[in-house]
Amino acid sequence: MIEVKNAVKNFDDIVAVNDVSVDIREGSIFGLVGTNGAGKSTLLRMLCGILKADKGSISVDGEDVFENPSIKENIYYISDDQYYIKNYTPKDIMKYTASFYPNFDKERYNYLINTFGLPYIRKINNFSKGMKKQLSVILGVCANTKYILCDETFDGLDPVMRQAVKSLFANDMQKRGLVPVIASHNLRELEDICDRVGLLYKGGILFARDLDDMKLNMHKVQCVLPEGFDLAKLRELLDVVTLETRGKLITFTARGSREETEQKIASFEPVFYELIPLTLEEIFISETGVRGYDIGKIIL
Amino acid sequence: MTSEKSFFKLLMLNIRNRPSAVAISLIIQFFSFIVPAAFAATAPGSGGDWALTKYFFYLNPGVSFYLGFGAVVAAVTGFHFLHSRNKTDFYHSLPIKREKLFLVVYVSGALIVLIPYYLAATFALLIAVIKATSAEPATYFLMGISANTLGFLAVYSSCVLAAVLTGNAIISFIMCGVVNFMVPVAIAVFELIKIRFLSTYKGFYVLADANDTMPISIRLFSSFFGYLGLLAKIDIFGVVVALFQIVVFTALALFAYKKRKSENTGKAVVHERTKQPLKYVIVILSSLLGGLIFSGVGSVFWTLFGILSGAMVPACIIESIYHFDAKKMLENFKGDIICIVVAMLIFGGLAFDPLKVDEFVPPASMLKSARVDINSLYGIHTGRSRITLSGKALNAVTELAREGRDNTKKKYELFSVTRKNIVENSDGEYGDFLYLDIDFNYILPYSESREYSPLYTSQVEKGLKELFECEGVKEELFPLIKDDSYEDMVASVSQTFVNNTRSVDNVRITSEFLQAYKKDVENMTFEDLPRISKVDEVGEIHIDLSSIPNLRERSYNIANRFPIYSSFKNTREYLKRKTSLDFQPERPQAEETDKDNLLFKF
Numbered sequence: 001m002i003e004v005k006n007a008v009k010n011f012d013d014i015v016a017v018n019d020v021s022v023d024i025r026e027g028s029i030f031g032l033v034g035t036n037g038a039g040k041s042t043l044l045r046m047l048c049g050i051l052k053a054d055k056g057s058i059s060v061d062g063e064d065v066f067e068n069p070s071i072k073e074n075i076y077y078i079s080d081d082q083y084y085i086k087n088y089t090p091k092d093i094m095k096y097t098a099s100f101y102p103n104f105d106k107e108r109y110n111y112l113i114n115t116f117g118l119p120y121i122r123k124i125n126n127f128s129k130g131m132k133k134q135l136s137v138i139l140g141v142c143a144n145t146k147y148i149l150c151d152e153t154f155d156g157l158d159p160v161m162r163q164a165v166k167s168l169f170a171n172d173m174q175k176r177g178l179v180p181v182i183a184s185h186n187l188r189e190l191e192d193i194c195d196r197v198g199l200l201y202k203g204g205i206l207f208a209r210d211l212d213d214m215k216l217n218m219h220k221v222q223c224v225l226p227e228g229f230d231l232a233k234l235r236e237l238l239d240v241v242t243l244e245t246r247g248k249l250i251t252f253t254a255r256g257s258r259e260e261t262e263q264k265i266a267s268f269e270p271v272f273y274e275l276i277p278l279t280l281e282e283i284f285i286s287e288t289g290v291r292g293y294d295i296g297k298i299i300l
Numbered sequence: 301m302t303s304e305k306s307f308f309k310l311l312m313l314n315i316r317n318r319p320s321a322v323a324i325s326l327i328i329q330f331f332s333f334i335v336p337a338a339f340a341a342t343a344p345g346s347g348g349d350w351a352l353t354k355y356f357f358y359l360n361p362g363v364s365f366y367l368g369f370g371a372v373v374a375a376v377t378g379f380h381f382l383h384s385r386n387k388t389d390f391y392h393s394l395p396i397k398r399e400k401l402f403l404v405v406y407v408s409g410a411l412i413v414l415i416p417y418y419l420a421a422t423f424a425l426l427i428a429v430i431k432a433t434s435a436e437p438a439t440y441f442l443m444g445i446s447a448n449t450l451g452f453l454a455v456y457s458s459c460v461l462a463a464v465l466t467g468n469a470i471i472s473f474i475m476c477g478v479v480n481f482m483v484p485v486a487i488a489v490f491e492l493i494k495i496r497f498l499s500t501y502k503g504f505y506v507l508a509d510a511n512d513t514m515p516i517s518i519r520l521f522s523s524f525f526g527y528l529g530l531l532a533k534i535d536i537f538g539v540v541v542a543l544f545q546i547v548v549f550t551a552l553a554l555f556a557y558k559k560r561k562s563e564n565t566g567k568a569v570v571h572e573r574t575k576q577p578l579k580y581v582i583v584i585l586s587s588l589l590g591g592l593i594f595s596g597v598g599s600v601f602w603t604l605f606g607i608l609s610g611a612m613v614p615a616c617i618i619e620s621i622y623h624f625d626a627k628k629m630l631e632n633f634k635g636d637i638i639c640i641v642v643a644m645l646i647f648g649g650l651a652f653d654p655l656k657v658d659e660f661v662p663p664a665s666m667l668k669s670a671r672v673d674i675n676s677l678y679g680i681h682t683g684r685s686r687i688t689l690s691g692k693a694l695n696a697v698t699e700l701a702r703e704g705r706d707n708t709k710k711k712y713e714l715f716s717v718t719r720k721n722i723v724e725n726s727d728g729e730y731g732d733f734l735y736l737d738i739d740f741n742y743i744l745p746y747s748e749s750r751e752y753s754p755l756y757t758s759q760v761e762k763g764l765k766e767l768f769e770c771e772g773v774k775e776e777l778f779p780l781i782k783d784d785s786y787e788d789m790v791a792s793v794s795q796t797f798v799n800n801t802r803s804v805d806n807v808r809i810t811s812e813f814l815q816a817y818k819k820d821v822e823n824m825t826f827e828d829l830p831r832i833s834k835v836d837e838v839g840e841i842h843i844d845l846s847s848i849p850n851l852r853e854r855s856y857n858i859a860n861r862f863p864i865y866s867s868f869k870n871t872r873e874y875l876k877r878k879t880s881l882d883f884q885p886e887r888p889q890a891e892e893t894d895k896d897n898l899l900f901k902f
Contacts, residue, residue, distance in 0.1 A: 011563055050392045050562050072395035083390040085317050096313055100394045 700763030704752025
């Protein structure tokens with residue numbers, strides 16, 4: 001398990017990660033979402049031991065990760081801008097990576113390179129962005145580490161490849177207990193693949209919950225309430241996150257279980273109401289909106 | 301598991317990752333070493349000349365340049381991954397201790413340069429051995445390999461430190477210069493200010509003899525100069541200095557690497573704590589240099605201008621580099637002001653000499669030896685006026701120095717550059733001026749040079765006489781009397797005339813000649829010494845040592861010109877018999893010296 005306790009990371013005057021605490025449990029895919037500059041990449045770089053926390057602690061399987069090679073052998077990090085040594089071919093990078101990761105599966109690597117249709121002896125620097133991403137995923141999977149940290153890895157992959165990568169992760173999770181940690185802006189992608197999501201905002205983590213719990217505990221409601229209904233009463237009774245009115249139609253998101261929400265709306269004797277399932281993107285916008293990141297101010 | 305990763309395997313992988321560096325290294329070695337060696341060995345008449353072999357193994361400037369330049373390039377390119385975020389992330393995410401990664405990159409960088417050098421040297425050795433008649437090539441091969449390896453590693457280590465301290469490739473090249481030249485520049489600036497404003501002071505040497513070409517402080521704190529010193533003279537001292545630099549610079553680089561934060565990649569200087577101290581040192585030195593340069597204009601105003609501009613210009617440049625933003629050039633203005641104040645205090649302290657360094661003459665008890673360069677004692681045209689003295693003669697040396705100090709006129713006013721060597725008297729003629737230089741070698745590992753001039757002989761008469769009469773001084777002045785290795789040599793004897801024309805003949809140096817010369821020197825008194833005057837009063841014997849086998853090196857140290865003064869009756873008698881020259885016994889009359897006729901010297 002990866003445990004982050006009160007981790008702080010400053011870059012000069014900028015607080016990149018601010019008092020973040022989160023647990024990444026085994027047997028799940030953890031998604032790390034957040035606004036631009038929220039500190040997702042920084043947190044990932046801390047998790048794999050590139051950066052040292054200024055305060056707090058980051059431990060993997062009970063041990064501090066920074067400058068701890070035996071722990072880092074269980075972590076493979078895929079950067080958003082992965083570096084490949086000049087003039088290296090997939091064959092060369094396999095040898096290089098295998099020299100650091102003792103459980104590297106060369107046979108599977110060769111198989112996957114063929115399956116993904118990547119040239120084995122062409123220079124990686126001549127690869128397209130998507131091909132480089134595929135290669136980095138293959139390397140990461142074949143390194144046979146317990147944890148794989150992916151920073152915007154799905155960007156640049158076509159839908160077919162995305163699906164292939166997802167199935168690779170799923171397969172390895174099932175077979176050997178791989179724990180992928182995926183940072184991304186693409187909330188729809190994360191929604192499909194992640195079991196648990198951590199939402200970062202301005203360096204701090206807003207929450208880290210199971211995706212199912214999250215969806216079950218937040219609802220989007222469209223309703224038409226009786227004439228003269230006081231919206232303050234709505235806010236008073238429900239834990240409203242966002243609220244929007246268009247004519248008589250009121251749309252709001254509120255925290256709470258489905259039954260509880262329905263019960264309270266029914267007590268308002270609405271003309272009409274409907275509970276719509278929330279996407280992760282809507283949850284993200286709602287939660288960050290509460291903290292002042294109003295999407296409406298950005299999208300004009 | 302990590303500890304089981306083979307260092308050798310990682311090393312090989314790292315070398316393999318730098319194929320272009322290996323290729324360039326091999327090509328340069330081929331053209332700077334193997335090709336010239338092959339040319340030299342196959343050139344007609346070069347077969348037995350092992351000085352040539354020495355040149356190729358040891359003193360070949362092409363090889364030294366290659367190794368020095370290679371050290372900078374190998375260090376900066378090897379640690380270039382620290383200057384790019386994605387590269388840093390890649391290497392630092394690998395399961396390997398930073399120490400191990402550092403050592404892998406460090407050793408591979410060194411091998412990329414050294415292995416081609418060793419290969420080329422071995423090939424050149426083979427060429428030499430084929431042509432050899434002795435074991436000399438092997439000796440020079442080992443000397444060259446050792447000196448160049450140590451020198452290279454010292455420079456390389458300092459450049460690795462520079463690369464680790466910076467977060468940008470271009471800045472790391474600049475930092476290589478800062479690490480290697482900071483101390484030499486500081487010493488040079490301090491010395492130049494003192495030499496400009498002090499009348500007697502000429503320079504100092506720490507831990508080394510004043511005869512050495514550069515102070516040990518420069519060699520010690522600059523691996524570049526340490527390498528040059530080692531090439532000039534391979535000795536245990538140079539080896540110890542190189543080893544010291546390798547250990548210290550490598551340890552510092554490793555420490556800096558461990559303390560380096562990955563997120564600081566891209567910054568000019570990555571360790572926040574080193575930023576301002578580094579800037580302050582550069583700004584203060586630059587300020588002093590500015591003051592020194594502008595003091596040449598000759599006014600306090602321009603000197604102050606030099607100090608201010610010398611401080612502010614680099615301060616602004618450095619701050620701009622630190623932030624990569626010219627708008628932040630005055631970011632640390634308070635610090636800049638402090639630097640200016642410090643520079644002014646240092647400049648004033650050196651220029652006004654409140655500690656009276658200029659007037660200091662050490663007592664003989666503080667000295668181990670002294671070297672005196674005095675034209676009156678021997679004659680400027682002999683090229684051998686520098687004599688080393690110790691024991692009781694040191695009292696005479698300090699007496700001479702005191703007389704010199706008391707009579708030296710302070711010609712050089714503060715903030716003035718009117719200093720010039722006075723070689724003429726008030727009538728515009730050459731007179732019996734002295735240029736008295738003394739190197740004081742202290743019992744402590746320190747020596748300094750003093751210059752007392754211009755003086756008249758009469759002003760230091762007492763000290764000169766006392767010195768001349770000290771035991772061993774004559775042997776120092778006339779080395780011919782203590783060395784009989786020139787017996788049965790053909791020497792040329794010349795007479796110099798007032799219009800600088802010469803009459804020359806050859807003479808065979810025999811024991812009879814040496815006996816006569818020795819007798820004349822022993823009988824000589826202080827009053828017999830000629831004074832520098834319009835007419836040279838000495839004849840001379842010139843012995844060409846170049847024809848003596850195995851004496852090439854000695855010829856640089858042994859005087860090969862020996863004076864014959866008018867009091868040397870026995871010598872002159874011998875020469876009259878053996879040569880066609882007609883040495884006149886008497887000094888020419890004063891009125892004759894004004895004529896443009898040929899005049900004999902005696």
